[in-house]
Amino acid sequence: MQHHLNDEYLMDYAAGSASQPLSLLVATHLALCPECRAKVAAYEALGGALLDSAAPSAVAPDLLQSVLDRLDEPTAPESRIRRQPQVFDETTRRLIPEPLRSHLGASLDALAWSSIGRGVHQVELDIGGAEGFKTRFYRIRGGCGVPQHTHDGSELTLVLGGSFSDGIGRFGRGDVSIADGDVVHQPIADPGDDCYCLAITDGPLKLTGPVGRFLNIFMRY
Numbered sequence: 672m673q674h675h676l677n678d679e680y681l682m683d684y685a686a687g688s689a690s691q692p693l694s695l696l697v698a699t700h701l702a703l704c705p706e707c708r709a710k711v712a713a714y715e716a717l718g719g720a721l722l723d724s725a726a727p728s729a730v731a732p733d734l735l736q737s738v739l740d741r742l743d744e745p746t747a748p749e750s751r752i753r754r755q756p757q758v759f760d761e762t763t764r765r766l767i768p769e770p771l772r773s774h775l776g777a778s779l780d781a782l783a784w785s786s787i788g789r790g791v792h793q794v795e796l797d798i799g800g801a802e803g804f805k806t807r808f809y810r811i812r813g814g815c816g817v818p819q820h821t822h823d824g825s826e827l828t829l830v831l832g833g834s835f836s837d838g839i840g841r842f843g844r845g846d847v848s849i850a851d852g853d854v855v856h857q858p859i860a861d862p863g864d865d866c867y868c869l870a871i872t873d874g875p876l877k878l879t880g881p882v883g884r885f886l887n888i889f890m891r892y
């Protein structure tokens with residue numbers, strides 16, 4: 672693994688201030704990366720030490736009573752419904768770590784893929800809590816790729832299976848590609864295994880290549 676998350680992302684995550692899509696991507700990278708796990712642990716320890724040394728803040732006098740009242744409230748019906756246990760096939764368990772696996776909710780072959788070009792399929796994931804974010808999971812056949820594009824915002828892509836190259840670098844399992852508006856790139860899956868990746872964007876992609884300009888008219892990324 673060569674491409675890690677920036678410290679800013681890891682700090683946001685450790686502080687609990689990362690958006691839900693970003694948290695999902697960071698946590699899934701951490702499942703594969705001891706190096707970033709150690710950094711997050713250090714940031715969490717540092718954050719805890721800062722909290723301990725901060726002056727105690729005033730607490731509403733009725734806080735204890737309101738917490739006790741809440742405990743007496745009947746449990747909401749939804750939380751009593753047992754969720755169906757999710758069964759994943761061997762490939763899915765091997766390639767997709769938690770927490771992403773539970774968010775996908777089904778084995779790779781059973782996902783509701785939609786085709787967005789030759790050899791490229793995507794599933795849009797509904798990860799609440801963040802305005803303007805798109806969270807997508809891609810399956811790109813070896814040798815195929817998404818059209819050349821740049822971004823209004825940032826795009827973070829975490830590779831789970833196979834690998835891709837985009838003229839900037841080669842990204843294999845666990846690697847994170849970080850692209851912002853200055854980057855024009857065209858990820859192409861390397862020949863061989865299907866490339867699976869999780870991508871989050873905080874702005875619409877602007878497709879720029881000759882194919883992209885054409886596709887841009889028809890596709891709203």
Ligand SMILES: [Zn+2]
Nearest residue numbers: 675676704707
């Ligand atoms: Zn890392």
